[in-house]
Amino acid sequence: MLEAIFEYKFLQHAILSAMLASIACGIMGTIITEKKLIMMSGGIAHTAFGGIGMGYFLGIEPIIGALVFSILAALGIAKINKKINTSADILVGMFWSFGMAIGIVFIGLAPGYPPDISSYLFGNILTVSKLDLGIISFLDMIIVFVVFAYFHQFKAYLFDEEFTQVIGVAVHLLEYTLFILIALTIVILIRVVGIILIITLLTAPTSIAKQFTYDLKKMMMISIMMGIVFCFVGLLLSYVMEIPSGAAIIIFSVLSYLLISFIKYLSKNSNKELPF
Numbered sequence: 355m356l357e358a359i360f361e362y363k364f365l366q367h368a369i370l371s372a373m374l375a376s377i378a379c380g381i382m383g384t385i386i387t388e389k390k391l392i393m394m395s396g397g398i399a400h401t402a403f404g405g406i407g408m409g410y411f412l413g414i415e416p417i418i419g420a421l422v423f424s425i426l427a428a429l430g431i432a433k434i435n436k437k438i439n440t441s442a443d444i445l446v447g448m449f450w451s452f453g454m455a456i457g458i459v460f461i462g463l464a465p466g467y468p469p470d471i472s473s474y475l476f477g478n479i480l481t482v483s484k485l486d487l488g489i490i491s492f493l494d495m496i497i498v499f500v501v502f503a504y505f506h507q508f509k510a511y512l513f514d515e516e517f518t519q520v521i522g523v524a525v526h527l528l529e530y531t532l533f534i535l536i537a538l539t540i541v542i543l544i545r546v547v548g549i550i551l552i553i554t555l556l557t558a559p560t561s562i563a564k565q566f567t568y569d570l571k572k573m574m575m576i577s578i579m580m581g582i583v584f585c586f587v588g589l590l591l592s593y594v595m596e597i598p599s600g601a602a603i604i605i606f607s608v609l610s611y612l613l614i615s616f617i618k619y620l621s622k623n624s625n626k627e628l629p630f
Contacts, residue, residue, distance in 0.1 A: 379577070415485065
């Protein structure tokens with residue numbers, strides 16, 4: 355595998371995209387988990403399928419279409435949720451189904467043979483192109499810059515929204531910014547694990563990190579490192595066992611979370627039984 359990395363360009367792209375995706379995933383996954391926006395992120399991810407279908411229909415890069423649809427869905431959910439007294443879960447469910455339906459319609463109307471969309475649904479990190487790497491790198495830089503430029507505002511917003519508003523922070527603007535960053539993260543992860551499997555990679559590294567620290571920055575750093583490990587090991591398993599890369603990454607992520615949680619549980623119980 356290590357020799358192949360230096361020999362094959364597609365493996366170099368896969369490793370680099372995994373590292374870049376883990377940065378966005380670790381940072382935004384922590385924020386999403388702490389703010390309990392997991393299902394909303396899933397809704398935005400599935401809405402992105404409409405953009406992929408639009409891309410095929412118009413003959414443009416599908417990931418660009420996914421980016422447009424993801425941002426519009428994120429802003430749409432946020433705006434409608436503020437204006438109309440409707441449960442956010444209902445809105446997420448409607449956008450979720452609407453995006454998938456629009457994508458199917460666009461793909462059905464696209465000229466020529468229907469495209470293979472399995473890599474967008476389930477991910478195929480081995481097919482990441484140079485253009486994909488450029489898009490992922492650019493989106494990564496936006497996410498890192500915005501989050502750390504306004505880190506204290508985001509931190510206050512996560513733990514006490516009312517206090518954040520009292521101290522003069524424009525909470526609505528911060529919320530819209532957060533939803534856009536979620537959309538950018540989803541677009542990054544589509545090429546790595548696919549639309550269907552995104553939620554696990556957003557939550558598993560952070561869930562493990564929370565078992566070791568409650569410090570937001572440390573949580574993000576641990577999540578990034580865990581994401582890199584998950585992606586690299588999953589990629590290795592998919593290469594050796596000849597199985598889909600996205601599925602391999604997710605399976606290893608979930609098994610790692612379960613194992614670490616079990617070890618922590620045993621450690622906690624054994625400490626309770628000690629008389630000192």
